[in-house]
Amino acid sequence: MPPFDTVPLFDAAPLFDAVVVAGGRASRLGGFPKPLLRIGGQTLLERALRAVSAAGTVVVVGPAPDPAEAPAHEDPGPTVLYTLEEPRFGGPLAAVGSGVRALAGRAGTRAPWTAVLAADLPRAAEAFAPLAVAAAGEPACAGIAAQDETGRLQPLLALYRSDELARALEALAAQGGLADRPLRHLVARLDLLPLQLPPGLADDVDTWEAAARWGIRRPDAPGAAAHGEDPSMSEPSTPGQRPTDGPEQDAVLHAWCDELAEGLGLSGLEVDVDAVLGLAGVAAHTVLRPAAPLTTFLAAYAAGLAVGRGQAEPGEASGAAVSAALRITRARRAAGTEG
Template sequence: MEFDAVILAGGRSSRLGGVPKGGLLHDGATLLERALRAARGAAATAVVGPDPGNLPEGVLSCREDPPFAGPAAAIAAGLAALERHRGRDPLHRTAAPYTLVLACDMPRAGAAVRALLEAAAEGAPEDGLAAVSADGRRQPLVGLYNTAALQRRTAEAAQRGALENASVFALLARLEVREVNVPAGSTDDVDTWDDASALGVTRPPGGHGSDSHDRGSQ
């Protein structure tokens, strides 16, 4: 299945003491690198967040407006960056039919993305698919969405002034998506240092401060 990808990497990481999640390490790679690997089949990819400065060739970098405006605004920014890119590329003027939306703070998300793509190959519903964890929770930030439907929802929200600090659940509430059960642990995310420890996620070399200090500042 042809798809583009929007990777969200711009949160405040307030419960991590401001340490950017994308730069945390798991199994020798940063969480952003792992997210890019999970999305490696994408025709075009946009990373939304502070420019990390070392993105693979061809991967777009953009920022939600205003910065830290939340995941709904970040999705809109990523879609807009992909649209601008298509306008400059005569070989890829048409959007991919689906867009993978993926947060960068799930170190094992590659397994969830594979499950979505396998389910899509069997026939994706009109508005797409979203991952559901082993305990039954939908994770909209691991989703394969109909691009046109996603563009319509973000445009409607923007017209209402309802993108900034909006929840992803609110943004996508009107989409008819099929839930896909994904492998256990594949949507576990890093919000706190306890989460990081449980998932085997560590600071990059030269990280400032201590985990215990950051827990105390949450």
């Protein structure tokens, strides 16, 4: 089993506030909240709070715990506030936006730096400490983000300059909103300095398989059974096999789309990959992860029928079907929120 973090509280950290992303449906864990998984006698949320215990104010974006079970933190410790992402289950970018807004709404002066940390990192303190030390040197950048052993940037393990983070989030919110958008849209707007971490420090707990590698046992509690989990959609267990992100991922997806279209006798078909993936993301957050391929398949089927009946050209039919499916899915989410 990997060693647990033993990094003491550091004195070299710059002045910072923190946003801890602790929401989401945890569909790969059958709905059991990842932040409440216990490792080394602490929940993952407690470990995240320990990692940012030098912060002035911490906003946890996720359900507030029962007062009797509230995570403990060092005394004197930071002020810990709780909020929910808007819209609920709108994805990690929406969660970061809600956390930053909560920080802006409190009394006091904004700290020059804002830490953003996922609440599912077993070695949170050990992973965050090098970022804080690097930020204390005031590098000429908009932020410092961890980079894992595969070269993948980790925007949920990072320190951002508060003003630049807020501006980037405001711009994205004004251009289509933050819900159901990938974090790479945020990363693309910021000049981030990557900081390579030793192997394993940036690993998270996203599936029961990953939990088992950290010695976390499947809890005997409501929601622990993976009735909503699709093992085929779990993260690969080998770090080198993890999916890429950014331009490399876009190139792979577009090339695969062209190859698949040709193999299906649809050569020359123009596919709005971002729109289809956006629909899949909304369906996964709103219903269950397996709803993503089901929703996109039905949208494609509807588009095909429209073309076959002569009601629309392929591109027009595809866009209309995706838009219609998106409206239906978001209406379902709104109805669930109101209820």
